[in-house]
Amino acid sequence: xxxxxxxxxKYVPDAAGERRFAGDGTVxxxxxxxxxxxxxxxxxxxxxxxxxxxxxxxDVTVLTVGPEDAxxxxxxxxxxxxxxxxxVEDGGVHGSDVMGTSLVLAAAVEKAxxxxxxxxxxxxxxxxxxxxxxxxxxxxxxxxxxxxxxSVGGGAxxxxxxxxxxxxxxxxxxxxxxxVTDQSGEARYPSFKGIMAAxxxxxxxxDLDDLGLDADGVGLAGAFTEVVEAVERPARTKGEIxxxxxxxxxxxxxxxxxxxFI
Amino acid sequence: MAxxxxxxxxxxxxxxxxSLELLTVARRLGDPVAVVAGEGAAGAAGVLGEHxxxxxxxxxxxxxxxxxxxxxxxxxxxxxxxxxxxVAVLVSSGGEGREIAARLAVRTGSGIVTDAVDVEVGAxxxxxxxxxxxxASFTTxxxxxxxxxxxxxxxxxxxxxxxPAAGAVENLDVVFSPAAVCARVVERAGREASGRPELTExxxxxxxxxxxGGAENFAVVEALAxxxxxxxxxxxxxxxxxxxxxxHQVGQxxxxxxxxLYIASGxxxxxxxxxxxxxxxxxxxxxxxxxxPIFDLVxxxxxxxxxxxxxxxxxxxxxxxx
Numbered sequence: 413x414x415x416x417x418x419x420x421x422k423y424v425p426d427a428a429g430e431r432r433f434a435g436d437g438t439v440x441x442x443x444x445x446x447x448x449x450x451x452x453x454x455x456x457x458x459x460x461x462x463x464x465x466x467x468x469x470x471d472v473t474v475l476t477v478g479p480e481d482a483x484x485x486x487x488x489x490x491x492x493x494x495x496x497x498x499x500v501e502d503g504g505v506h507g508s509d510v511m512g513t514s515l516v517l518a519a520a521v522e523k524a525x526x527x528x529x530x531x532x533x534x535x536x537x538x539x540x541x542x543x544x545x546x547x548x549x550x551x552x553x554x555x556x557x558x559x560x561x562x563s564v565g566g567g568a569x570x571x572x573x574x575x576x577x578x579x580x581x582x583x584x585x586x587x588x589x590x591x592v593t594d595q596s597g598e599a600r601y602p603s604f605k606g607i608m609a610a611x612x613x614x615x616x617x618x619d620l621d622d623l624g625l626d627a628d629g630v631g632l633a634g635a636f637t638e639v640v641e642a643v644e645r646p647a648r649t650k651g652e653i654x655x656x657x658x659x660x661x662x663x664x665x666x667x668x669x670x671x672x673f674i
Numbered sequence: 675m676a677x678x679x680x681x682x683x684x685x686x687x688x689x690x691x692x693s694l695e696l697l698t699v700a701r702r703l704g705d706p707v708a709v710v711a712g713e714g715a716a717g718a719a720g721v722l723g724e725h726x727x728x729x730x731x732x733x734x735x736x737x738x739x740x741x742x743x744x745x746x747x748x749x750x751x752x753x754x755x756x757x758x759x760x761v762a763v764l765v766s767s768g769g770e771g772r773e774i775a776a777r778l779a780v781r782t783g784s785g786i787v788t789d790a791v792d793v794e795v796g797a798x799x800x801x802x803x804x805x806x807x808x809x810a811s812f813t814t815x816x817x818x819x820x821x822x823x824x825x826x827x828x829x830x831x832x833x834x835x836x837x838p839a840a841g842a843v844e845n846l847d848v849v850f851s852p853a854a855v856c857a858r859v860v861e862r863a864g865r866e867a868s869g870r871p872e873l874t875e876x877x878x879x880x881x882x883x884x885x886x887g888g889a890e891n892f893a894v895v896e897a898l899a900x901x902x903x904x905x906x907x908x909x910x911x912x913x914x915x916x917x918x919x920x921x922h923q924v925g926q927x928x929x930x931x932x933x934x935l936y937i938a939s940g941x942x943x944x945x946x947x948x949x950x951x952x953x954x955x956x957x958x959x960x961x962x963x964x965x966x967p968i969f970d971l972v973x974x975x976x977x978x979x980x981x982x983x984x985x986x987x988x989x990x991x992x993x994x995x996x
Contacts, residue, residue: 433812451927511785536926540788541769542776545743549780554856555743558769573742574921575769576872577685581861582742588857594927595920636785640802641815653969656978661986664958665994667974671956673878673902673935674991
């Protein structure tokens, strides 16, 4: 039996660029460079390591939901070494919040077929960190999330979850949804061979009809939240900056005392 | 009065500070109903009543400790059912809190807002969540338009305030779903207590970065933190170099903090770091490089070597305290 891994990835605006809101309260992506969310690279990496470490057949699909540009996120995953890609693109998806996006992802994951869904711990743009849990709830499978180590064997997934209070070893039977942290292992760079091979790998494109979804349930129309106001914060007024002339520490202390911190 | 469900994070009945902050937020919206699940849960009732909980719904079962996240979702869902139609459900930010809130939102067909830095009362009496986005360059106000608003609130969003209330303890009946007993915790090792406050909860954070120069040099950062009763943070560069544990990483891929005071030492202020600390109320930086982008954010900055500035600062604070 082939182990089917679906890695959910997101195409995000580059955090180093300037980000703004569009008139409809959604993120303005015009003129902003995008890339595969760095945290999702760790999920792709773990999928590839599971495949490489397995005795059996493993099939790694990279899945993304987003506009035309988002295909680049799938392509990056293929260059890293994934076997196939799925790109869900539909105008109706624009403006989806996490509830809408997760509905589309859940339908696409089911259509693709899966034993394991791998996600990054959060996107680097919205950074909500809730999608893996939402996806598990929608799919009705166990969630094994925020793992810094992950392994698959004997029909189960196990790993280490480092929380604020404790470090836990956790395990669950497959199928399951897993998310991995940036501590799970450095993501590889695509090799020349990987880049060449990626060009021949299949990428299927689905829209909402293909997934049997109604446009009313997703996008702005189906959003469960509404941004009522987005105000650009005035740039922080630059405070006083001094050069240490042997009394730098005393000056900071005087500043802190003035603000009642000491 | 309308009721607000507050999920309580605790360790053996000792309530985490952000959960007490949630009670302050909840009181603006209605009568707080605290939900506390797990070993020692009943022990939390007293302090919750003192901080405004009108009712305390308690469930103690081994499942909360033996399985990941979902038993707690079942408990929170049961609490929402017991209340009827709460005006909101509030949960503290943190890995587990976010996940509990997220699954509850799906189950109850509700919208969710995460990382609220404040919660205001909207025109309809319902909650409006204030968020700080795009590395704090925008402030947004959001509303949940469907279902029961589920809002995940960051630590330090509100002060802890005593507000004695009935705190009537009720046993919460929870029937665990099949999904609750799937992801098993097979081993648990508690984190070593440093004696310092939790990074995400601390009112003051002192962080070190590349400029610290080595693991042993973090002692100067820790000494300043101890003088101020602060938590210690580290930049990704310092964590990746192995100088400080990842659990202390501040930034986009680490923890997001918004303390009253943030002191960045030897940190240049890459965008990823700024995303994790820019909502701090007062920012102080010490860095040798006058061009470091962190200086664009500071209320007070010193261009200088942290290895001389920090010990002098620490000595002066200790001197002032005595």
